[in-house]
Structure formats: C-alpha cells, structure tokens
Amino acid sequence: MRLFARDGYAAVSMRQIAAEVGVQAGALYLYTADKQSLLFDLMKGHMDALLDAWTQTPAPTENASARLEHFARFHIRFHAARADAVFISYMELRNLTPDNFAAIEALRKRYESELETILRTGQQEGTLNVPDTKLATMALIAMLTGVNTWFREGGRLSRDRVEDIYVDMVLKAAGAR
Amino acid sequence: MRLFARDGYAAVSMRQIAAEVGVQAGALYLYTADKQSLLFDLMKGHMDALLDAWTQTPAPTENASARLEHFARFHIRFHAARADAVFISYMELRNLTPDNFAAIEALRKRYESELETILRTGQQEGTLNVPDTKLATMALIAMLTGVNTWFREGGRLSRDRVEDIYVDMVLKAAGAR
DNA sequence: GTCTATACCACGATAGAC
DNA sequence: GTCTATCGTGGTATAGAC
Numbered sequence: 318m319r320l321f322a323r324d325g326y327a328a329v330s331m332r333q334i335a336a337e338v339g340v341q342a343g344a345l346y347l348y349t350a351d352k353q354s355l356l357f358d359l360m361k362g363h364m365d366a367l368l369d370a371w372t373q374t375p376a377p378t379e380n381a382s383a384r385l386e387h388f389a390r391f392h393i394r395f396h397a398a399r400a401d402a403v404f405i406s407y408m409e410l411r412n413l414t415p416d417n418f419a420a421i422e423a424l425r426k427r428y429e430s431e432l433e434t435i436l437r438t439g440q441q442e443g444t445l446n447v448p449d450t451k452l453a454t455m456a457l458i459a460m461l462t463g464v465n466t467w468f469r470e471g472g473r474l475s476r477d478r479v480e481d482i483y484v485d486m487v488l489k490a491a492g493a494r
Numbered sequence: 495m496r497l498f499a500r501d502g503y504a505a506v507s508m509r510q511i512a513a514e515v516g517v518q519a520g521a522l523y524l525y526t527a528d529k530q531s532l533l534f535d536l537m538k539g540h541m542d543a544l545l546d547a548w549t550q551t552p553a554p555t556e557n558a559s560a561r562l563e564h565f566a567r568f569h570i571r572f573h574a575a576r577a578d579a580v581f582i583s584y585m586e587l588r589n590l591t592p593d594n595f596a597a598i599e600a601l602r603k604r605y606e607s608e609l610e611t612i613l614r615t616g617q618q619e620g621t622l623n624v625p626d627t628k629l630a631t632m633a634l635i636a637m638l639t640g641v642n643t644w645f646r647e648g649g650r651l652s653r654d655r656v657e658d659i660y661v662d663m664v665l666k667a668a669g670a671r
Numbered sequence: 672g673t674c675t676a677t678a679c680c681a682c683g684a685t686a687g688a689c
Numbered sequence: 690g691t692c693t694a695t696c697g698t699g700g701t702a703t704a705g706a707c
Contacts, residue, residue, distance in 0.1 A: 325588060327504035331701060344673050346702070408585060411502060448659045449651070455644050456637045456663055463636025474626070482625045486633055490667035508683060520685075521691050529683070 318359055322401035326356050326412045356409060357417040363402040364424035370395055371431060381439030382493040388432055389487045392461045393480050400465050407462070429454055436491065446492025457487055495536055499578035503533050503589045533586060534594045540579040541601035547572055548608060558616030559670040565609055566664045569638045570657050577642055584639070606631055613668065623669025634664055 320329045320337060331352060335342040349355045374391055377383035396403050410418060433454040439445025447453035461483060468479060497506045497514060508529055512519040526532045551568055554560040573580050587595060610631040616622025624630035638660060645656060 323588070325502070325504055327502055328589070330699075332699085340672090341674060342701085343675080343703075347672065352701070411500070412505070448662050452651070452656065452659050453663065455640060456660060459640025459643070460633045460637040460667075463632060463640075466636070467632050474629070479629065482629050483633065485625050486630065486667045489669060490637075490663045492666060507681075509681085517690095518692060519683085520693080523684070524690065 318401050318405065321356065321359065321409065322404045326352075326405075326409045353414060353417070356405075356412060357414075357421075359402065360406050360409070360413070360417075360421050361424075363399065363406050364421060364428070366399075367395060367428060368424060371428070380444045381435050381442060382444040382488065382491075384435045385432075385439060385445065385491055385493065386484055386488060388435055389457075389461060389484045390480055392458070393464055393483060396462060396465055397468065397476060403462070403465055429458060432458060439491070439493075444494060446494070453491060457490065460487065460490075495578050495582065498533065498536065498586065499581045503529075503582075503586045530591060530594070533582075533589060534591075534598075536579065537583050537586070537590070537594075537598050538601075540576065540583050541598060541605070543576075544572060544605060545601060548605070557621045558612050558619060559621040559665065559668075561612045562609075562616065562622065562668055562670065563661055563665060565612055566634075566638060566661045567657055569635070570641055570660060573639060573642055574645065574653060580639070580642055606635060609635060616668070616670075621671060623671070630668060634667065637664065637667075 320334060331345055332342045334355075335345050349358070371391060374387075377387050406421070410421065413421060433450050436445060436447050436450045436453050440447060440450060464479065464483060468476075470476070474482075497510060508522055509519045511532075512522050526535070548568060551564075554564050583598070587598065590598060610627050613622060613624050613627045613630050617624060617627060641656065641660060645653075647653070651659075
C-alpha cells in the first residue's frame, strides 16, 4: 500500500514489494494470485472499511443539517487516518480490470448515496437548501476529500481546527439554516 | 496526451505513442529528448495556458464577490475544455523528476494565489466571509476541479446549468452577501 | 513456506542504413 | 526524417530444490 501510494501501481514492481516485506519475489505468489489482485484487495478493503465505519457510526436524529455536519466530520476523520488507501482508491481506478473497477465503483456509489439522501431530506424538511442534490453531493465530497491533498500533521492548523473550518464551509455551501 | 490521460504515464510505452501518431518508436526521439520531457512539456504547456488565459480575462472591478464568481466561471470553463490535460496535471505529478515537479508546483501555486487574493480582499471589504482564506482556497479549487471527474456532455444538465449551480455553491460557501 | 533460477516478454533509448 | 535492428535492463510469473 505504501509503495503503490508513493510511486503508483504501474511503477511498482513485484520485486520491490517483495524487498519491502523481506522476501524474494517468488514468495509473494503464495499470498496473491497476481499483482492486479493485490491492488483490488487493497481498494476493496478500503471501501468495505469505509462503509462499515459509516454504518456503525450513530447519526443524529434531529434534522438533516445535523446529519450533514456529522457526515462531514466522519468523512474528514476517516479519510485523514488513511491517506495512502484514499490516494490509491482515487488514483489507481484506471489500473483495475473492468470487472474489478465495476465492483469498486458500486461501493463508491453506495457511499455517495448516503450523502445524497441527507441532502434530499434536508431540502424537503427545509433545513438545507441545495440547488441540485446530485451535484451538491459530488461537490461536497470533492471538497472534503481534497483535505488529504494538502493537510500535513504539524502544520499551521490542528486536525480539529481544519475539521471545524471545513464543516463551516460545507454547511454554508449546502444552505444550512 | 490522450494516451497518458487514459492509461497513465507509467503504463504507456513509447512504442504505443509512436503507433498513435503513425511512426516507429525511434522517430519520436527526433522530437523529444526522452519520455519524461514529453510529460513535462504537456504539463508545462497546460499550466502556462491556464495562467495566460486567466491573466487575459478582464475581471470585474466592483467587489471581490463579483470577482469570485468570475473566477469560478473561468475555472470551470477552462478546465472543462481540457479534461485530458487537467487529469494529467493532477495525476502524474509524482512521475515528474524533482526539478520538473518543482517547476509545475510553482505555477500551480501562482494560480491558487489568484483565488486567495480574491478571498482575502473580500474578507477585508466585507463582501465575503471565509473562516480561513488558505483553506477556503484549497476547498473551493477542489470543489470546482471536481466537476471534471463526473461531468459528461449530453447528460442530465447542460454545461451552463452546471456552471450556475457550482457558482451558487461557491458563493454560499465563501459567505458572499 | 521460501529460496534460486529462469522463461518469456516489453521497456526506453540508440546506431546506422537509406 | 524515418526506418529496421538491437543493446541492456527490468518486468510478471512460474518451476523445482530444499
């Protein structure tokens, strides 16, 4: 995972991976069918963990605006804690075989639909005001996941402060009242 | 550019590139020093074109809120028209040599600082309200560039409608009054 | 379960004929 | 300016000894 995240799937050789874990290249094939499976298993594991974690986090019941804040905080925290897996899951999609790609894509859509449901509910009950729930879903996820591209521990702002600031912008963008 | 965008720099061979343009692999080296230069020149060309286009677009003078809307529309339009170059410029950064990476990074920072200046001015004059100009810069750019990951011509919404909706969310997120 | 050795292939880049 | 041919290297994956 570390090597794929740093150099990219196509640029990492099985020999390098073997060296990293302290065996010879041939021994890797006792644990994985081929290089492609290695990539797919990493991505699948990440998406499963994401959906599991979300399902098991108790959501606020008051209104959709509170649930949106809850989602934003969950998203930032979960993704910040797994920068390598997140990076791979966005960057290496094109290196998946068609079947594997479809499987990962389905999981990603399931996660996105969780946010879309919140936005649609908020629109209906009047606690949120988004011009288009589908576009707002994509826009907010892109914004939140973007934290990973620049945030580094020990910088100007703490993780919690960054989270608060992004939550503020997310709620405003979604017209929370 | 098309091959790099579709399969990734590391996965595309000089032989494939040669076949795409209708020559043999050896002939490519009459036009480029090596594969790395090919990537760098594509990225450099894209960033130069971006900064040139922005500099040459007349910006509104009334207030920062108007300039933010102008920036958002410019960003979406410019990036939508060059999906391949944008994709490469974000995905292949790690395949640049350190020197080449630094050169591209400097250009990217120059572009980001254009948006940051708008946000800071708006904060001072009171037409915008962002919790942190640096974070808002990163958040808004991530949101706007995200359009490219899902937008396809001929879908549910026209390009102009998508642009309007994103502008609405950008202005709200930046606390435009 | 891990090693060494290797089959087979494709890579980037260059040389030299035309 | 483009071709064919090739150099040297390194890729994934497997075979078979231990």
